[in-house]
Amino acid sequence: MRRLTPKQLQAQHRRQGVRPTAEQAPAAETVTQTGAGEPLAEYRVTQEPYYRAVGDEIELYEAAYEIRMPMMLKGPTGCGKTRFVEYMAWKLGKPLITVSCNEDMTASDLIGRYLLDANGTRWQDGPLTLAARHGALCYLDEVVEARQDTTVAIHPLTDARRILPLEKKGEVVKAHPDFQLVVSYNPGYQSVMKDLKQSTKQRFAALDFDYPEHDVEVEIVAHESGVDADTASKLVHIAERARNLKGHGLDEGLSTRMLAYAGSLIARGIDPLKACRVALVRPITDDLDMRDALDAAVTTYF
Template structure:
């Protein structure tokens, strides 16, 4: 298997479009424009990238960003071996060489001095300098950079610099409307539509608490987890508490509010 083939997605990921995001992304890819996906956690940004990579039949290399990630983690480093040193490309470099879509998930988590390394790849130059190696990698014609970003987490300490933001086109993602989200939960889990709809109703009530005690609403991902637990034989009320209440808050008042909503909807 070639390096390019190992990063191909062979089976269609389930993705339910909520607007014209597929058409917009295809146009951005056609022009090889960098794309920023903005939206709350667990609303489908990563699944969307996987779906688009499958649809475009392009390899996809994903990186989960974190605050300890260094530029070397993205670009590459020399490794010590018994016979000397060997250079190992990082995921950004591999993507540039083979023409993959490189997806940097939750890029705002990375330090700003780390994100600066993507700048030369996001303008007309489309190059990646490997300073330690003394090499300038010219990006493959198929290479595209995609980042995800959760505006709900932005603060003075954790936000993307304008010099980074203004190198990207952007798509806004929100949680789907009730009917679409019900369809997603049912399709992903196999749970019947009636019970899936109840889970979605709980999710929507919780999202109304965002900014009033909850930092983030209950994600579509957690709704699917609850549906999976119900499919595994757990009572809906217990499944909802395990997947949708306990993960999102430790505040006793907010928990009580959410538990009441769960018991009312499934009672």
């Protein structure tokens, strides 16, 4: 079945006197219409995301992008990995397609599949194919959550070939010169069943992320939540005490994201003790003794 180009498709519709709906057009063509001629316009980061560098990660990433090296971001939940990717997409002026990985995600979810509609069968590119075809950054968030047979699908794009075979369609997509693949995961959740194969890991350069030093994290929390520096500092002190309990009753410490949530509630007039219980203590544990310990840390500063 021959696939029409966007111009051919529009001409056919004009002859037939119909206007194609979003459901009737292939995904890439639909985006072209909504993006005023640019296939990935809706994926562009148009405003600068706030990101506070804590080292040389920006320079290292820029150098990696110059040679289109696949990148792996490793760090705990809520430490800024996703914000960093958004910032780099804005800084480089490239579209960003983000995929939140999960254990039910199949290779077809990434690559694409044939769909049925009123006009018959049509192919719809998946997010990975869309990025490779048109030159976006494709960000696979928490990639270890995906099944290993799914992550193997990225291998041809992460070596010198830079191709993506679409076996069901009988097509080989050559990656656009601007395409880059970025993945992230939390090493704290690694296990025998949930980890990347060595054959996958060794295709990436890696950047380690962690929670920032105290003064930097205070600046971030204050900016993101709107609280004053003193309140932000108290929240960071609470987080630092909680992070010391990781592995001693807590699976994960309080993230910078959670501190921003608590600060946002405080900035809107919620009592600090209540804000911390709702945004910091209750989400992270159901253990009553651990809740009491964290509540005590909160009352120490508020």
